Amino acid sequence: MSMQAAPVIEARRLSRTFAGPIPVHALREVDLTVQSGAFVTVVGPSGSGKSTLLQLLGLLDTPTSGSYRLGGRETAQLTEGARCGLRATAIGFVFQSFHLLDGRTARQNVELALLYRGVGARSAAERARGALERVGLGDRADQRVRTMSGGERQRVAIARAVVGGPHVVLCDEPTGSLDSTNSGLVMDLLVDLNRDGTTIIVITHDEAVASLGSQRLAIIDGVLR
Numbered sequence: 150m151s152m153q154a155a156p157v158i159e160a161r162r163l164s165r166t167f168a169g170p171i172p173v174h175a176l177r178e179v180d181l182t183v184q185s186g187a188f189v190t191v192v193g194p195s196g197s198g199k200s201t202l203l204q205l206l207g208l209l210d211t212p213t214s215g216s217y218r219l220g221g222r223e224t225a226q227l228t229e230g231a232r233c234g235l236r237a238t239a240i241g242f243v244f245q246s247f248h249l250l251d252g253r254t255a256r257q258n259v260e261l262a263l264l265y266r267g268v269g270a271r272s273a274a275e276r277a278r279g280a281l282e283r284v285g286l287g288d289r290a291d292q293r294v295r296t297m298s299g300g301e302r303q304r305v306a307i308a309r310a311v312v313g314g315p316h317v318v319l320c321d322e323p324t325g326s327l328d329s330t331n332s333g334l335v336m337d338l339l340v341d342l343n344r345d346g347t348t349i350i351v352i353t354h355d356e357a358v359a360s361l362g363s364q365r366l367a368i369i370d371g372v373l374r
């Protein structure tokens with residue numbers, strides 16, 4: 150009776166080689182299928198290809214070979230403009246070092262994600278406030294990010310990542326700059342968002358974070374399994 154929806158992510162034999170005197174095979178024929186609502190964790194040692202994988206999945210880099218479908222759409226032939234557009238609407242990013250505008254308020258940071266996509270100012274302000282409430286920072290919306298703790302900054306970054314309703318949220322070592330208390334808060338929040346239906350992919354060194362995954366993967370020397 151039920152029809153299987155297309156996976157959010159479908160990578161087939163995805164490879165990325167960095168050219169040079171000695172070429173680096175950072176990713177080797179990676180196959181990855183992520184269904185809507187999954188919580189994927191990827192662990193691997195330094196240099197194993199984790200960031201390269203996330204860059205490809207986030208349309209920040211293009212594969213040397215292989216196919217990558219995002220939200221049912223093949224991405225290989227997209228123009229740079231179309232890639233940017235798809236990245237802005239389909240993907241939320243959370244980085245280890247937050248990548249926020251420190252001189253702006255929490256709300257301004259979250260709003261910007263919507264304004265870039267052409268959402269009207271008033272609607273953007275409302276949705277930003279809602280997203281900040283969702284991460285427990287409703288009362289901090291007008292505080293400058295510069296004056297916030299690392300844990301609070303990461304929650305602002307998560308609000309920014311989810312505010313546009315992306316297909317998937319990609320997290321690169323989201324707890325890497327946090328102490329254990331704040332790591333715990335951020336992990337709880339990611340689990341919570343996933344329960345509400347957000348598809349999440351996290352790359353991490355942290356076994357505690359990895360253990361949260363419903364789909365747990367490891368990458369070694371560019372090979373994912």
Ligand SMILES: Nc1ncnc2c1ncn2[C@@H]1O[C@H](COP(=O)(O)OP(=O)(O)OP(=O)(O)O)[C@@H](O)[C@H]1O
Nearest residue numbers: 167173174175193194195196197198199200201202
């Ligand atoms: N732009 C680049 N040019 C050349 N080599 C690169 C480039 N980016 C990554 N590499 C190489 O590709 C391999 C995988 O790197 P990647 O950053 O994906 O690893 P990682 O698992 O994320 O490592 P870490 O945990 O230390 O961040 C490494 O050998 C790295 O040196």
